[in-house]
Amino acid sequence: MKKSPLLLLIVFFLCHFSVLLAQNKQISLKEIYDGTFSVKGLDKLQSLKNGKQYTILSVDKVTGTSSIQKYEYKTQKKLETIVSSSSSIPYFTSYEFSGDESRLLLATALEPIYRRSTLGFYYVYDLKTKEISAVSSSKIQEPTFSPDGSKVAYVKNNNIYVWDIASNNTKQLTLDGVKNKIINGVTDWVYEEEFAFVRAFEWNSDGSKLAFIRFDETKVPEFSMDVYGADLYQAQTVFKYPKAGENNSEVSLHIVDVDTYQITPVDLDDPYYIPRIKWMQDPNSLSVQTLNRHQNKLRLYMVNARNNSSSLLLEETDDAYVSVTDDLTFMADDSFIWTSEKDGFKHIYLYDAEGKLMNQVTKGPWEVTKYYGYDQNEDLIYYQSTENGSINRDVYSVGSNGGNKRRLTTKIGQNAADFSSDFTYFINTYSSATNPPEYTLHNSLSGKKVKDILFNHELLSKLEHYSINxxxxxxxxxxxxxxxxxxxxxxxxxxxxxxxxxxxxxxxxxxxxxxxxxxxxxxxxxxxxxxxxxxxxxxxxxxxxxxxxxxxxxxxxxxxxxxxxxxxxxxxxxxxxxxxxxxxxxxxxxxxxxxxxxxxxxxxxxxxxxxxxxxxxxxxxxxxxxxxxxxxxxxxxxxxxxxxxxxxxxxxxxxxxxxxxxxxxxxxxxxxxxxxxxxxxxxxxxxxxxxxxxxxxxxxxxxxxxxxxxxxxxxxxxxxx
Structure with missing residues (x-):
């Protein structure tokens, strides 16, 4: 069998790693920070709904241009350039498809606020008409399409707005947003930093309702920082920052009827924290996670949006603390998948729509480190774990009953997966301490490699000239x-x-x-x-x-x-x-x-x-x-x-x-x-x-x-x- 040049290169690198030690070129600080050793990757990969194609963002910082490229999974052939920045389309650094993939939301001129939050100008690009329209004339936060792609909801100056694309009309939903007092639809500083999310509003499945969290920061102490800049006098940044033991924002949950724009508060027994909200498959059912101040009691509620009543689906307690999960996934019948550390290790659990435990899907003295999703057609759950040692990661599939578990990756090191929307394929990102990231296409059922995609062999070749230990x-x-x-x-x-x-x-x-x-x-x-x-x-x-x-x-x-x-x-x-x-x-x-x-x-x-x-x-x-x-x-x-x-x-x-x-x-x-x-x-x-x-x-x-x-x-x- 003829070996590929790429395989020979990898074998050479791994088998002759000691040869690199004989090289006497020393790494310099300048090279570390000027991008000499940067790795290539697949930026902002998104699987299209047909499960056969995906898109990536291509950015050329030298020329200041960006584009979205479409590829076919099976052949890895580039099919087309969907859109490129030009004289009429501003340079963009992020994108989002509408639900029917007929429109794109392009992010431009982004400026950071804190760790995760940004302000930017956003445009909707129509893939059929090739027309581009500004969502707002000023910088906004966290815009997202309604499920049918006809509207965009966003936050500006601590208030929520909805822009109707066809009529070009904008409706302001909340009126009480004030800096350092009231925030609607995005998180305050401490939620953003510690609960790791910014957008605090969500469309339901048919676009008829919008749920959002309101933050009342009035009682939160202020923190100020001098920003010296280059002017004669420094400026001062003042924001609400609750230190340990101090007052936090008072949070409340609200639901908007998009037809009437009526806003109704939801009674959740006065929760201290609301770290997650997520609509269920039923457009009138909203799930809400709440925590007490000690963060050792987590509750998952189901809110009935018809009458805004709530019922408890499950509760977890711990002598120390309970971690918030991002893995909550609702099936077609609103039974759901949940991850928890309640048996001493993080594992996957399956509950029915009423919150009754059906079974623990994974178990053992190891951790589930990432939950990828559920393929209902094959009744398979995909996840990443430390089953091959706590310093390594592998990708697995398992039936919802805990049976038929299969290891889908074979190389020792870090393996991460990005699945196609129908779970036919996954793109595996693999690296180890001796192997820079490489991207390969695999069949999801078997784990068998289908195609090579991207390798960082240029970096390997470069490192041959350096002392690497x-x-x-x-x-x-x-x-x-x-x-x-x-x-x-x-x-x-x-x-x-x-x-x-x-x-x-x-x-x-x-x-x-x-x-x-x-x-x-x-x-x-x-x-x-x-x-x-x-x-x-x-x-x-x-x-x-x-x-x-x-x-x-x-x-x-x-x-x-x-x-x-x-x-x-x-x-x-x-x-x-x-x-x-x-x-x-x-x-x-x-x-x-x-x-x-x-x-x-x-x-x-x-x-x-x-x-x-x-x-x-x-x-x-x-x-x-x-x-x-x-x-x-x-x-x-x-x-x-x-x-x-x-x-x-x-x-x-x-x-x-x-x-x-x-x-x-x-x-x-x-x-x-x-x-x-x-x-x-x-x-x-x-x-x-x-x-x-x-x-x-x-x-x-x-x-x-x-x-x-x-x-x-x-x-x-x-x-x-």
Missing amino acids: PKEFSTISINGNELNMWMIKPTDFDITKKYPLFMTQYSGPGSQKVSNSWMDTNDYWFQMLATDGYIVVCVDGRGTGYKGSKFKKVTYKELGKYEVEDQIAAAKKLSGLPYIDETRTGIWGWSYGGFMSTNCLLKGNDTFEMAIAVAPVTSWRFYDSIYTERFMRTPQENPSGYDENSPLNYPELLKGNYLLVHGSADDNVHLQNTMRMVEALIRANKQFDWAIYPDKNHSINGGNTRLHLYTKMTNFIKENL
């Missing part, structure tokens, strides 16, 4: 647990020599940094440090994810206690290795990781000689209500949990070298955290280094910012470790 995956026994770990050794590693140890981690609840996946930008930085003679290690301690709820929730009410103990213990154990210099141990992290690195340097001052903290939380009293109270309850209920693990309360323990970095316009982890840490260290007469990046948010990027930051951190490591 493979991650060595293992586990380390710490505090009675086998913790996942990877290690990168220097290029010319010599077991008779001693090397400095540099630890990287994030450590937040449910997170994962030890993963058999392709390199991100930080991994290239770690490769650079390894080439400079550092041993780089990452350990996922207690509280991280994908090993069951008991492992994840052990940090409940004590953020920064067990995670810090694990990092210190791991550093001590690694320092006992003959090739590690126990007098040269450093640690770094960003956000939660910065909170951790700061605590490790202080509480582990006999172990760590150096730490870098970027945008760290220094007291959970300063962070937002939903995230913090989920894991800590309120400061009023749990003062010791907040204070005993806050580095603000023991700055005198600092012995090593400490670099503290923050963006002055961080709306998420406020600069207040760093300023209070600075003040505490000054009071304790402790020397340290610090840097503030003007007008930069939590990600601290833009222009040369990342290059400057990583240059500063690299220099600090070389000078102090």
Whole structure:
């Protein structure tokens, strides 16, 4: 059998990975941040309703042009360019089809508000007439088609509007929206950040009704940030931000009759949080998820839109907290699929339309990490899980009764699927620590590969000229647990020599940094440090994810206690290795990781000689209500949990070298955290280094910012470790 050039290239890369170690070209920070090592992918892929074709967004940032390309699944042939930006069609960066796929909603000139929210100009493009029309003359939020594609609902200035395309008439549905007071149809800051959604309105299945959440922010305390800019005087940004223990928005649910525009409130027994709403198949049935303030009691309601009465479908409780699910799927008869951690691991459950449990579909000491959907014709549920190890992912199918389970992917590493609308095919995205992302087409029933789509062999060829040091995956026994770990050794590693140890981690609840996946930008930085003679290690301690709820929730009410103990213990154990210099141990992290690195340097001052903290939380009293109270309850209920693990309360323990970095316009982890840490260290007469990046948010990027930051951190490591 003749082997393809692509297969030979992959075999060469995997079998001769050690040959790369002989290459002496070193990765530079400039290359990391100028796109030298970027990967190719399929951007904004959408399956068309016929299940035979799909579209992707093609963007050329150099020429400032964009287009939507249509491909056939089976042959992978490009069929046509559906639309391209031109003199009459603005450059667009996102798109949405109407339900009948006769129209497109194109997003242009998007500007970020917070992490997920944007403002932009939107246009409807008619695929038959080739006409384009502006949805609004001003920037709007979260527009979406009605089910029949005849209308577009959107939010502007905290109010909901509906634009009728044929008549070009716009109806304002709500009238009371006011900045920093009342929001209709989009979420407030803390919902957006912690419940991870922005659009808080939904069309029902026939377009006759619209449900939305209203946020009354009146009692929520305000937070302000100075934005320095280039003018003579700075500007000030003021927004509502509920810190732990403070007032949250009062939320209420409403349903609009689109024919009469009458708005009716829904009585849900005064819920504290409404993190999800979703219409059922019946156009008069709305599902609503609610949470209490402690987030340990989740309820799923069914609302009858005819009379706005509600009934309880199911309730879940937990001693710690219950996670909100995005996996809720309603069948034709409104029986539904649900995911839950109630047996100790995240699994799939099937309920009837009345909320009665029919059966647990998946079970075992592993996690369902993604739910893809249900094929009613074949009675198959598709999902991704950790059945092949917590650092790996595979795609599976299983019958709704839990039988006929089949593993659909074969390669060890990260496998993710994008299914055709009729579940005939899926496009598998595969990567591993030694394999950049590759895209292949597969038959959904068998998992058999149908066609190759895209490989990043240009990147592989480029990396042949660099010193690349493979991650060595293992586990380390710490505090009675086998913790996942990877290690990168220097290029010319010599077991008779001693090397400095540099630890990287994030450590937040449910997170994962030890993963058999392709390199991100930080991994290239770690490769650079390894080439400079550092041993780089990452350990996922207690509280991280994908090993069951008991492992994840052990940090409940004590953020920064067990995670810090694990990092210190791991550093001590690694320092006992003959090739590690126990007098040269450093640690770094960003956000939660910065909170951790700061605590490790202080509480582990006999172990760590150096730490870098970027945008760290220094007291959970300063962070937002939903995230913090989920894991800590309120400061009023749990003062010791907040204070005993806050580095603000023991700055005198600092012995090593400490670099503290923050963006002055961080709306998420406020600069207040760093300023209070600075003040505490000054009071304790402790020397340290610090840097503030003007007008930069939590990600601290833009222009040369990342290059400057990583240059500063690299220099600090070389000078102090």
